[in-house]
Amino acid sequence: MTTTGSPFSAQPYQGIATFGRRPQTRELSGVDVAILGVPYDSSTSYRSGARFGPRAIREQSLLLWGYNNAQQVAPFEVLNVVDYGDVDVVPVDITATHRAIEQTAATILQAGTRLITLGGDHSISLPLLRAHHERHGPLAVVHFDAHPDTWDEEYPSFKYSHGTPFRRAIEEQLIDTQAYLQIGIRGPTGGPQDYADARQLGARMMTFDEVTDLGLPAVLTEVRQRVGGRPLYVTLDIDAVDPAFAPGTGTPEVGGFTSHQMLRLLRGLSGLNLVGADLVEVAPPYDPQQITAILAANLVFELLSMMATK
Ligand code: MN
Numbered sequence: 001m002t003t004t005g006s007p008f009s010a011q012p013y014q015g016i017a018t019f020g021r022r023p024q025t026r027e028l029s030g031v032d033v034a035i036l037g038v039p040y041d042s043s044t045s046y047r048s049g050a051r052f053g054p055r056a057i058r059e060q061s062l063l064l065w066g067y068n069n070a071q072q073v074a075p076f077e078v079l080n081v082v083d084y085g086d087v088d089v090v091p092v093d094i095t096a097t098h099r100a101i102e103q104t105a106a107t108i109l110q111a112g113t114r115l116i117t118l119g120g121d122h123s124i125s126l127p128l129l130r131a132h133h134e135r136h137g138p139l140a141v142v143h144f145d146a147h148p149d150t151w152d153e154e155y156p157s158f159k160y161s162h163g164t165p166f167r168r169a170i171e172e173q174l175i176d177t178q179a180y181l182q183i184g185i186r187g188p189t190g191g192p193q194d195y196a197d198a199r200q201l202g203a204r205m206m207t208f209d210e211v212t213d214l215g216l217p218a219v220l221t222e223v224r225q226r227v228g229g230r231p232l233y234v235t236l237d238i239d240a241v242d243p244a245f246a247p248g249t250g251t252p253e254v255g256g257f258t259s260h261q262m263l264r265l266l267r268g269l270s271g272l273n274l275v276g277a278d279l280v281e282v283a284p285p286y287d288p289q290q291i292t293a294i295l296a297a298n299l300v301f302e303l304l305s306m307m308a309t310k
């Protein structure tokens, strides 16, 4: 196994940036969790730049010391975590890129290794869901986002973009819609049909207003009841978080979660059967002082901690 050096033996700012200063390797023997980057943003519909997300999140993950006080676990001690590197994307071809994502994810999952993926735009969740479905069957999905991403065609006759992955995933029966929750939805749309369509498809949509009216404990109670013991995939579009806390993203919507609320929501999923996760839409060109990438790195740390406590 190739490594970048013994973890935490050097200063955080020393060496090449891998996620959490984990070893970079594609050797999966004995590996519990792989971090995978997908530097692809060709299906963004507004401002692009998420192709630089994986690199920025790795860069801002260097200061993650080992112990998670909130979840009372040291994920890097409990789990063998590696940085697998990036998928070979094809920026001019979403089909080829999705195929490469699915194949890479399948290779990792077949080794018995769990996967946390750094995007990239939200289109990448579709091939990731395909690979996880192949291994686990229909998935419970907790989807944090400002947007439902359940359009049929964001552009006439084009079925694949970052606005359509969850309609495609439902059509392909990758998601168990009894346990599909969209959390944090808000902002202007072209009309009422966007939300109606998502609900028609079976999503339990919790708009941001509903989440704040219910309060986080009630939200988490419902999420946990719906998910139960199902294999759970968490997909986190960073634009679920308010642009005051996460400005570095392509389609910002005001009036979202604080950083702390987002952390608490993830921690509230602890103990569920988390089989995989992605964090998408971090766009460093709009991210002053790396605000968004720092948050993203810490959110991934929470996801890893969840995997370590289960
Ligand atoms: Mn979004």
Ligand code: MN
Pocket: 122, 145, 147, 149, 162, 237
């Ligand atoms: Mn999204």
